Amino acid sequence: DTAVSQTPKYLVTQMGNDKSIKCEQNLGHDTMYWYKQDSKKFLKIMFSYNNKELIINETVPNRFSPKSPDKAHLNLHINSLELGDSAVYFCASSQDFGTDPLPQHFGDGTRLSIL
């Protein structure tokens, strides 16, 4: 009964490769997010989708392309991986009711290591 699940949990690959991370939530939420957590533990928003529509696109290289086939899924594709992309990537979801700030629920993270 996992709420927010992302795969794979670990991803080790070589520089220059293209890889994807998948995320699914079964909470019925309408907003999903991707965060990057670097080695200093800073969690930084990358993208947010609401009902399959891109809402937030922080200053992220265009090698990163999110795709939301439906409101329960938000995948992240990364082209031409670089050493600096090594981090933990977290998917999250929340239910946004207008201005009410409701908590976000996080997946377990994908640990991406670039060789």
Place this chain on the structure above:
Amino acid sequence: GQNIDQPTEMTATEGAIVQINCTYQTSGFNGLFWYQQHAGEAPTFLSYNVLDGLEEKGRFSSFLSRSKGYSYLLLKELQMKDSASYLCAVRDQGNQGGKLIFGQGTELSVKP
């Protein structure tokens, strides 16, 4: 700019009370959240404040003063399992474009 500050590390003793402070300067404000993150795991939601005052949830309480740009998380009756990183985050807008801006986290070590 957007800035959220919290101490990098704190140490406390099992059974004691610890207060983790967070100050923020953001372009907008629509709630302050506290998350707990154990090493190698996902952040889990603890508490949030929208209005000034104290919110209590069992052993955890969170306080907010919007005029001072200040919050704290209070943990009572500390247990060894409370050793974790505690993340303060501010939501900057009330609409769907609102995003969480995180501090760097406070690493709490609970000693016997």
